[in-house]
Amino acid sequence: MTFGILQFPGSCDDRDALLACRRVAEARLVWHADVELGDVDVVVVPGGFSYGDYLRAGAIARFAPAMEAVARHAEAGGLVLGICNGFQVLCEAGLLPGALLPNDPLRFVCRQVEVVVENAETAFTRGTRLGQRLSIPVKHQSGRYFAPPEQLSELEARGGTVLRYAPGHNPNGSAHEIAGIVSERGNVMGLMPHPEHAVDPLTGSEGGLAIFNSLAASVTRRERSPLSA
């Protein structure tokens, strides 16, 4: 199986994501101007400051040719993981509900946080346990998850909140302490913490590895039985 990591002008976590994915499968970069994803099974929209994050974080990146390919991939049920700026891009593109607002307080946060697995049944978390705590760093300026009350209730009711900041760890004022969500069909996930920076104890923690392992396992499982998610 192959991971494809998008690379926008201004991406800065694309290579860490590439290295993280290569721990569990094949992986290659996909240039933002590419109109096809080729043999990619899982798309990773990485962190950074795509197109300078002008206007709003992720607002311009959503119009990149590669994002049209990502939308088609998602439409066809393909797996998409958006990390940090990637999460912002997926929300702007309408592939995930809600939006990411400037942190409260208005400060760039860069620290290790703990997140709790709230749904271990997704393609992104099947290698984790419900309630498991993962230690993963965050580093962002606009990570405050927001959705109107009715969308939030709908999200929670369908188990769409996959990761929640552990008590006392919400770094940005996110609604319902939300750190990561999954789309209604379960094939698109966005999260603010950076699992790709947490795949080796040498650099702090390996709490993020479970997400890449889960994705690799999910694709292998789909290949064996195409009808099951």
Add this chain to the structure above:
Amino acid sequence: MKAKILIRPKQGILDPQGKAIERALPALGFEGVSGIRVGRLVELEAASTDRLAELCEKLLANPLIEDYEIELENGG
């Protein structure tokens, strides 16, 4: 046709930028200023105004979190 598009955070959405400015004011000797909210002003020239609203909805504003107003110049 020249147009000004004013984009602001929706009512009820916390605006930390406004709050930060508000907190800085007393140190500069400005008292009694509150309710600061920071938006964005986009000036543009368009051959036609037909699709300005669509332009706002799709790119300039995120309708989930922002309101926008289009102001046409030249009495348009």
